[in-house]
Amino acid sequence: MSSPRQASAPTASKTSVHSSPAPIYTEFHPRWYRPPISTYWWLGKWAYVKFILRELSSVAVAWTVALTLYQISALVRGPAAYSRFADRMSSPVMIAVNVVAFAFLLLHSITWFNLAPKAMVVRVGGRRVPGLLISGPQFLAWIAASAIIIAIVVMWR
């Protein structure tokens, strides 16, 4: 059985006097619907909100690094400069900003340590070591380091 489309086969056009260029067929596909993505897509699910907060936490990390560098430079410049730094830091706005930054730093650190067991596969005796054994020591080291720093600060006051 031949279809009408086969009339434009190359053999037919070769013998035709009024030959037109061979038709260019493009593959047909239906009109797809591409759903638009809202700017606020991340508000639809708590997991996505957490992800956006975690991404935002890097701003708090950058802020804390800049602040620490500023603190060190004030320390190097002498007692007068350091007391100016301390005055600035004690303003209510700066305290509020740093409380928020601290909360973001905690989120950043916790999510980072929780990532470690995902990225590291440790096998002992052919069995995969549970995630808690990989992230646990890191949390403990973090708590211990923080405790030592707090102890030093309290003792030197």
Added chain:
Amino acid sequence: MAQTITLHVARYSPERDTEPYLQPYEVPLKEEWVILDALNYIKDKLDGTLTFRWSCRMGICGSCGYTVNNEPKLGCAAFLTQYAPGPIKIEPLRNFPVVRDLVVEVSEFLEKLKKVKPWLIHEDGNEAGEYLQTPDQLEEFRQYSMCINCLLCYAACPIAGLDPVFIGPAALALAHRYNKDSRDQGSAERMAVLSHPEGIWGCTFVGECTKVCPKHVDPAGAIQQYKLTAAIEGMKQFLMPWGQR
């Protein structure tokens, strides 16, 4: 007393509609029925024009992925009673163009899958016959070989939606599966595609791909593991440029 449940099913006809709309159908609420049974009931008894993909009914073929109440699910694995008293909203998988009703266009994924060379690559062209493998060697990649390409992970991944060139969770997990296979020698070939902003570095570890995976493949884990491998390899190349192949 015959109980029923209402399904709000997304309809889209490329010839008629400019955008999808929800159409309600009332189906029997049976304890043993999954979403796919309800869709087949609609197709058989209520509306033969409803279009959806399905094949095996048992979580093997990966064809019946839909968005059920805003979550990507396999239609054959989600029981109606889980959603009682309803209504249940059934839409096509997100982050894919919709062809018709619940059918999405997946050729972009198939192109991406091909890019990561998800097959055994061996220097002798696999002509040596069988390659022996210990149970421990199998265990290294077994989890990642369970992928059925159902694409629920792409529907859950915001990056796959926002960045169309991102290779995406399933393809990256399958690349990792072959990299981890003791019979494979193609990890260097795959590195160029994987260690790329469109590859693993496009992933921001939202982690939803792993949560929705019906086969517990853990694509998020696979990607993070490969990030560590790629970072170590990159550092080696930087520190010892003469030590490379």
